[in-house]
Amino acid sequence: MWxxxxxxxxxxxxxxxxxxxxxxxxxPATSFKIxxxxxxxxxxxxxxxxxxxxxxxxxxxxxxxxxxRCTHLGCTPDWKASENKFKCPCHGSxxxxxxxxxxxxxxxxxxxxxxxxxxxxxxxxxxxxxxQWPKGQPSQFNDDGSYLPV
Amino acid sequence: MPEENGNGKNGKEVGLxxxxxxxLHEDVQSIRTDMPTxxxxxxxxxxKPTKTAVYTSIFRHKHDDTPxxxxxxxxxxxxxxxxxxxxxxxxxxxxxxxxxxxxxFYLFIVLTLTGVLLMFYYHPTKLxxxxxxxxxxHDVPFGKILRNMHRWAAHLMVITVWLHxxxxxxxGSYKAPRQFNWNIGVLLLVxxxxxxxxxxxxPDDQLxxxxxxxxxxxxxxxxxxxxxxxxxKMLGMTPYNDVRFGLLGGSIVDANALLRSYIWHCIGxxxxxxxxxxxxxxxxxxxGGISGPGSVVLASEDKAQRGPxxx
Numbered sequence: 001m002w003x004x005x006x007x008x009x010x011x012x013x014x015x016x017x018x019x020x021x022x023x024x025x026x027x028p029a030t031s032f033k034i035x036x037x038x039x040x041x042x043x044x045x046x047x048x049x050x051x052x053x054x055x056x057x058x059x060x061x062x063x064x065x066x067x068x069r070c071t072h073l074g075c076t077p078d079w080k081a082s083e084n085k086f087k088c089p090c091h092g093s094x095x096x097x098x099x100x101x102x103x104x105x106x107x108x109x110x111x112x113x114x115x116x117x118x119x120x121x122x123x124x125x126x127x128x129x130x131x132q133w134p135k136g137q138p139s140q141f142n143d144d145g146s147y148l149p150v
Numbered sequence: 151m152p153e154e155n156g157n158g159k160n161g162k163e164v165g166l167x168x169x170x171x172x173x174l175h176e177d178v179q180s181i182r183t184d185m186p187t188x189x190x191x192x193x194x195x196x197x198k199p200t201k202t203a204v205y206t207s208i209f210r211h212k213h214d215d216t217p218x219x220x221x222x223x224x225x226x227x228x229x230x231x232x233x234x235x236x237x238x239x240x241x242x243x244x245x246x247x248x249x250x251x252x253x254x255f256y257l258f259i260v261l262t263l264t265g266v267l268l269m270f271y272y273h274p275t276k277l278x279x280x281x282x283x284x285x286x287x288h289d290v291p292f293g294k295i296l297r298n299m300h301r302w303a304a305h306l307m308v309i310t311v312w313l314h315x316x317x318x319x320x321x322g323s324y325k326a327p328r329q330f331n332w333n334i335g336v337l338l339l340v341x342x343x344x345x346x347x348x349x350x351x352x353p354d355d356q357l358x359x360x361x362x363x364x365x366x367x368x369x370x371x372x373x374x375x376x377x378x379x380x381x382x383k384m385l386g387m388t389p390y391n392d393v394r395f396g397l398l399g400g401s402i403v404d405a406n407a408l409l410r411s412y413i414w415h416c417i418g419x420x421x422x423x424x425x426x427x428x429x430x431x432x433x434x435x436x437x438g439g440i441s442g443p444g445s446v447v448l449a450s451e452d453k454a455q456r457g458p459x460x461x
Binding site for chain 2: 089
């Protein structure tokens with residue numbers, strides 16, 4: 001008898017916690033197109049910061065997409081063009097123009113999103129697949145999909 | 151047709167007027183006899199309001215200044231009966247207690263009242279939340295002072311909880327037999343901080359949004375239950391099923407997070423905190439009352455207790 005009561009309460013207890021984890025989300029898509037590689041000049045492009053929370057970054061030989069989330073506690077840093085760096089307004093982490101941390105509490109460079117060429121030639125970004133460079137561990141920034149050669 | 155008159159049988163018709171007359175007559179008679187006695191009672195009642203049935207049904211004991219009545223005044227009152235009827239005369243000195251627990255509770259009441267009033271104008275949705283705050287600030291009569299009372303009382307409550315805890319620590323009031331109540335107090339501290347944190351997001355402004363972003367990002371590193379915490383990955387935690395996801399109702403601070411904050415802030419946590427407060431106050435009394443120094447004995451009482459040898 002008591003075990004029945006206990007099982008009943010336990011089931012509800014578990015259900016109570018499961019209840020807080022919804023199956024369906026109505027969040028922005030994690031995969032999207034951002035135009036053609038030729039549209040981007042050298043340096044940091046902030047035009048998709050507001051819409052997709054990314055920066056498109058082009059170096060002489062590569063194009064990659066930085067996911068605009070500070071690796072300290074998740075605020076969105078600002079691109080300071082005059083100082084050639086990213087600066088997080090929350091706790092002051094600073095990153096160079098390629099998103100590599102050099103000041104403040106950030107533990108690692110900002111993550112980079114998966115990029116690939118879609119069949120129509122546009123850049124397809126997927127921010128649910130991130131490439132990291134954790135402190136003291138090998139960098140994933142040279143993995144396939146972390147950049148597009150240009 | 152006679153049946154349709156509805157005036158009874160056998161053709162004997164009693165008119166409406168007749169019936170009214172007799173009823174009126176009865177009433178007048180009763181007023182003549184009853185009114186004077188009732189009036190007398192009323193006048194007596196006005197002379198001695200404490201003797202009326204209404205009064206004695208509310209206040210069940212006398213108020214002469216006797217120790218018994220003073221004790222009954224506390225015991226027979228639903229709001230006061232959590233208090234002891236008598237306490238050590240030193241226990242009420244502010245220099246021993248700072249009154250911080252009481253002030254904290256007072257602030258909780260202020261927050262409850264102002265919070266309920268703010269709820270009349272606030273919608274916990276992304277479209278309306280911040281607009282409602284501006285509306286409260288600039289257009290609702292007394293909205294600005296209500297919001298500011300709520301905000302400042304919230305800040306103060308966090309401070310007074312810490313000071314209360316500090317005092318209890320300094321006076322050693324966490325020691326036996328009060329260990330249990332110290333733990334209840336720690337839970338109340340956590341709930342106070344959670345109330346503060348969940349309230350932070352509700353204005354849906356930049357400050358609150360990023361504060362909650364930062365706060366919930368820490369939850370990623372929760373041991374076992376966070377996807378970046380120790381053993382989290384081993385237990386299959388991802389950004390879509392860990393404790394942060396459960397708090398936010400999503401993987402980002404968005405509409406679900408605002409609604410969840412609102413519900414925890416206005417309903418969930420206050421109920422749990424109220425229950426724990428009842429336990430807390432009850433245990434204060436059961437564990438020996440407000441703590442203070444050993445009871446002071448008057449010189450006269452001292453002589454009486456220790457006998458003439460020490461006089």
